[in-house]
Amino acid sequence: MNAQMMAHARQRADFETIAGWVQSGAKVLDLGCGDGSLLRYLKEERKVWGYGVEIADEKILACTKNGVNVIQTDLESGLSGFESGSFDYVILSQTLQSMKHTERIMQEMLRVAKQAIVTFPNFGYWQHRLQVIAGHMPVSRDLPYQWYDTPNIHLCTLKDFEAFCAQLNVRILERSVIHRGHQVSVLPNLLGSLAVYRVERLSK
Amino acid sequence: MHSPDHTSVGIVTPQTARFDQPIKLRSGAVLDRYELVYETYGQLNADKNNAVLICHALSGNHHVAGFHSEQDKRPGWWDTMIGPGKPIDTNKFFVIGLNNLGGCHGSTGPSSLDPATGQPYGASFPLVTVDDWVETQARLADQLGIQQFAAVVGGSLGGMQALQWSITYPERVRHALVIAAAPKLTAQNIAFNDVARQAILTDPDFYGGDYYAHQVVPKRGLRLARMLGHITYLSDDVMGSKFGRMLRAGAFQYGYDVEFEIESYLRYQGDKFAESFDANTYLLMTKALDYFDPTHHHNEGSLAQALQAVKAGFLIVSFTTDWRFAPERSREIVKALLDNERDVTYAEITSSHGHDAFLMVDPYYHDLVRAYMQRIDLRGAA
Numbered sequence: 001m002n003a004q005m006m007a008h009a010r011q012r013a014d015f016e017t018i019a020g021w022v023q024s025g026a027k028v029l030d031l032g033c034g035d036g037s038l039l040r041y042l043k044e045e046r047k048v049w050g051y052g053v054e055i056a057d058e059k060i061l062a063c064t065k066n067g068v069n070v071i072q073t074d075l076e077s078g079l080s081g082f083e084s085g086s087f088d089y090v091i092l093s094q095t096l097q098s099m100k101h102t103e104r105i106m107q108e109m110l111r112v113a114k115q116a117i118v119t120f121p122n123f124g125y126w127q128h129r130l131q132v133i134a135g136h137m138p139v140s141r142d143l144p145y146q147w148y149d150t151p152n153i154h155l156c157t158l159k160d161f162e163a164f165c166a167q168l169n170v171r172i173l174e175r176s177v178i179h180r181g182h183q184v185s186v187l188p189n190l191l192g193s194l195a196v197y198r199v200e201r202l203s204k
Numbered sequence: 205m206h207s208p209d210h211t212s213v214g215i216v217t218p219q220t221a222r223f224d225q226p227i228k229l230r231s232g233a234v235l236d237r238y239e240l241v242y243e244t245y246g247q248l249n250a251d252k253n254n255a256v257l258i259c260h261a262l263s264g265n266h267h268v269a270g271f272h273s274e275q276d277k278r279p280g281w282w283d284t285m286i287g288p289g290k291p292i293d294t295n296k297f298f299v300i301g302l303n304n305l306g307g308c309h310g311s312t313g314p315s316s317l318d319p320a321t322g323q324p325y326g327a328s329f330p331l332v333t334v335d336d337w338v339e340t341q342a343r344l345a346d347q348l349g350i351q352q353f354a355a356v357v358g359g360s361l362g363g364m365q366a367l368q369w370s371i372t373y374p375e376r377v378r379h380a381l382v383i384a385a386a387p388k389l390t391a392q393n394i395a396f397n398d399v400a401r402q403a404i405l406t407d408p409d410f411y412g413g414d415y416y417a418h419q420v421v422p423k424r425g426l427r428l429a430r431m432l433g434h435i436t437y438l439s440d441d442v443m444g445s446k447f448g449r450m451l452r453a454g455a456f457q458y459g460y461d462v463e464f465e466i467e468s469y470l471r472y473q474g475d476k477f478a479e480s481f482d483a484n485t486y487l488l489m490t491k492a493l494d495y496f497d498p499t500h501h502h503n504e505g506s507l508a509q510a511l512q513a514v515k516a517g518f519l520i521v522s523f524t525t526d527w528r529f530a531p532e533r534s535r536e537i538v539k540a541l542l543d544n545e546r547d548v549t550y551a552e553i554t555s556s557h558g559h560d561a562f563l564m565v566d567p568y569y570h571d572l573v574r575a576y577m578q579r580i581d582l583r584g585a586a
Contacts, residue, residue, distance in 0.1 A: 027545070051542070057568045060551050064519075064575040071538060071550045081539050 013181040014119045017196045018091065019045045021117060021174060026050075026088035029113060031075055031105075032095030034059055036068030043068075050087065053079075076100050079108040087113035094194075096120045098151040106168055110201040115173065119196045122177070124157030124189045142193045158189040165199060174198040211287045212279065213245040213270035213294055218310060221347050227339065230495075233330030237319070240344055241310030242266050242302035245286060246294035248350070254582050255350045256292060257341060258282065258301045259358030259365035262433070262489045263481060265309035268301030269294075284565050291574035296582070297354060305340045306332045306488045314484030315416065327413030331488055334361075334496045338368045342376065352376045354580050356516075359383040359562035360529060361489065364496045367537065371498055374515040379580055381573065383521045384562040386533035387507050387540070388497035393528065396436055397490040400429035404483045413484055426483045427474035434473050439525035439558035507536060508543035517547035519576045521569065523561035524554050549576065 015038055022028065026048045030039050033052025036059075042048040052063055052070040063070035073081060076099065090113035092105065097120050099105050109116040121142040122128075128138035137147040145152065156164070158177065165172055177184045177192030184192035218241050226236045243266050248255060258268050260281070269286040271279055286292045286299055303311040306329065314329035345353070356377050358366040363385025370380045389397070404410060407425030411418050435443075447466040462468045498510040518541055522534035531552050541548040553569045555561040561569075 049545075051548075057551075057554070060549070061568065061571055061575055064549055064572060064579065067579055069547050069549055071542075071548070072552045073535075073550075081535055081542065083543060086542070 013178045014093065014176075014194060014196050015041050017176045017178065018042070018093075018117055018119075021198050022046055022048055022089050024048075027086075029053065029082065029087045029090040031079075031090060031092045031109070033063065033068070033070060033093075035062035036066040036070060038091065038093060039063075039068045040066050075105060078104060079112050082112045084111050085114065089113055089115050089117055091117045093117075093119045094121065097155050098153060100153065102154050102164075103168065106164075106170065110170065110199070115198060115200045117196065117198050118161075119194060120156065120161070121152075122158055122189065122192050122195050123155040124159065125179075125193045126190045127193075129190075140193070158192070158195050161195065161197065165197075169202045170199045171202045172197055172199050211289050212283070213287050215273065216243050216245065216267075216270040216280075217272075218243050218266055220310065221344050223340070223343055223347075225343070227336070227343075229330050229336045230333040231331050235305075235312070235330065238305060238312035238340070239310075239316075240302050240305065240312070240340060242300055242344065243268065243270075243280075245269050245299040245301075246297055248298040248348070249582065251582070252350055253352065253354060254297050255345070255348070255353050256297045256299045256577075257345070257353050257356045257369075258286070258292075258299060259337070259341070259356065259362035259369075260301070260304065261358070261360035261362045262493070263477070263486075264362065265307060266301045266303040266311075267309070268299070282563065284563075285570070285573065291570045292357065292577055293574075297577070300344075300348070302341065302344060304332075304337045306485060306492075308482035308485040313482065314413065314488065315482045324414075324416040326416055326484065329484065329488070331491050331495075333492055334364050334368045335372065335501075337365055337492070338372050341365070341369070342373060345376070352378060354582065355379040355381055355577065357381040357383070358385070360385060360559065361493055361496075364493075368496075368498065370514045370516040370518075371510060374513050377516040379519070379576075380516045381519045381521070381576065382534070382537060384523055384526055384529050384534075384559060385537070386529045387536050388499070389494055390533075394494050396432065396528075397494055400432050401487055401490055403428035403432070404487055407483075410483065413487075415483070421478070422483045423478040426481060426486060427471075427478040429486060430477040430481075431470045431474040434470055436528045437559040439527065439556055441525060442556045442558060445556070507540035511540045511544050511546070514541070514544065514546055518549070519573070520548060520550045521562075521572070522550075522552050523557065523559070524552060525556055526559045526561060528559040 024046050028048045028050035030052045033054055036052050039052050052068055054060055054070055055074050060070055060072050090109045127140050131138040176196040177188035178194040179192050221240045224237050226234050228234050264281055267280040269280040269283045288295050303309040306313045308315050314325050318325045356366040356369045363382040366380045366382050369377045404422055404425035407422035409415055409420040410422040450465040457463050499507055520534050520538050522531035538550045551572050557564050
């Protein structure tokens with residue numbers, strides 16, 4: 001199995017969770033959509049319809065080949081090209097940790113959509129903790145980068161993310177914690193490597 | 205002689221379509237009859253659903269790809285994009301390029317003879333708009349038996365035509381490729397066009413547009429107009445890297461002859477253009493640009509409202525250093541399509557070439573157009 005296929009297989013786990021959460025026929029915005037495979041999967045499995053957002057040329061090309069609508073734009077500059085409340089769901093799949101303006105993107109997501117689905121690698125996963133205790137920045141299947149060349153600048157644990165949501169007035173509707181394709185129900189912040197959340201904004 | 209090139213459409217022969225049904229133009233003027241010159245590449249399939257219309261920009265024409273003869277040195281203006289195996293693949297698509305009404309390359313325009321007088325139309329040729337072009341292009345499609353285009357494609361002013369097609373004939377366009385375009389010109393853009401027009405209109409050889417009778421051509425004005433245009437089609441960066449402050453003679457000459465390489469380039473471009481293009485056509489094309497505004501006939505509503513009836517899928521492409529039709533302007537079109545929940549892909553191509561980038565070869569740009577065109581399904585389509 002090459003690296004791309006491995007990444008693909010690993011992704012399937014959160015794809016399935018997300019597909020189980022979105023309503024059939026929903027309108028979805030997928031931020032950092034990569035090659036568009038999640039949108040394509042949701043289109044096939046749940047008849048959803050929508051757009052991906054990407055910045056990298058090769059990913060725009062891959063989405064086009066995949067038959068997925070994609071808009072080339074820099075997420076860091078916000079979502080001003082999208083109307084408020086124009087989507088049922090906005091998805092940020094394994095991208096939150098590499099974004100500079102974390103608070104702003106959360107607010108923007110919940111401006112353009114009723115609900116947001118956020119997935120990220122759990123920094124609190126036990127192997128990561130062990131490596132830190134052993135004196136190193138963690139490197140793992142889910143965090144495959146060395147500290148000096150990682151795109152991940154805002155890593156967090158489940159607890160961190162939940163506190164962050166509370167602070168932003170964001171309500172957590174559902175949580176799924178996954179490790180190697182399986183749901184983790186016992187000690188998720190320790191045993192889960194991938195977190196998937198469905199959230200909405202609390203009305204003020 | 206050309207070495208055999210399997211990605212060239214080869215030798216092509218322009219054809220002429222005659223229209224005897226009068227056309228009422230946006231201005232209110234009526235043309236009783238007119239001709240459009242066009243070229244085609246590839247084969248129209250049995251279902252007649254593989255036709256692609258290429259709309260040209262300000263100075264373009266029907267000769268989009270291939271060569272007119274074995275001796276021809278340069279191919280059509282978008283030969284890099286169209287041909288067997290090229291991004292717009294003539295093995296799959298039947299591609300049509302035409303010279304727009306008002307042009308000066310064979311279609312009826314100001315330099316054509318007015319059958320009523322036997323003299324060139326000159327100043328009496330009516331102004332035409334993008335809407336008028338779409339109407340005449342639709343009549344050409346009718347003659348060719350094409351009910352629906354697989355795609356309508358254009359850059360710059362050509363992109364505006366592709367956009368207008370999707371508005372005027374939502375049922376007749378399955379895809380629109382709108383490249384380096386804008387939903388309407390800004391004041392700055394109109395200002396550039398007006399300076400260009402003033403250069404022509406104030407040339408003593410212009411004679412109010414009827415210079416043909418005086419056996420002269422307002423070359424000085426047309427040359428200036430083109431020089432100005434060229435400045436706006438290039439980016440500051442590319443001009444700097446290509447010409448910088450390079451001097452032809454290596455030292456200041458303290459005079460007004462060509463000294464800097466950029467002067468040489470612009471004068472050459474201006475002279476070449478003034479030899480081959482009709483000044484009245486140039487005026488008319490710039491006015492068509494200025495008038496283009498799909499919201500104008502929608503009670504000045506939003507662009508999103510103007511695009512409500514659109515059905516086509518869109519590929520919108522802009523170029524980072526294009527300041528004449530900047531990426532922000534393309535994003536306005538994207539936003540209006542998003543607001544209407546239409547299928548759209550938007551790409552912002554990193555390029556140093558300014559507005560001219562849409563005519564250049566760029567791997568990402570070409571791969572993207574190729575990928576989009578390959579995706580167009582011809583099976584079971586109308």
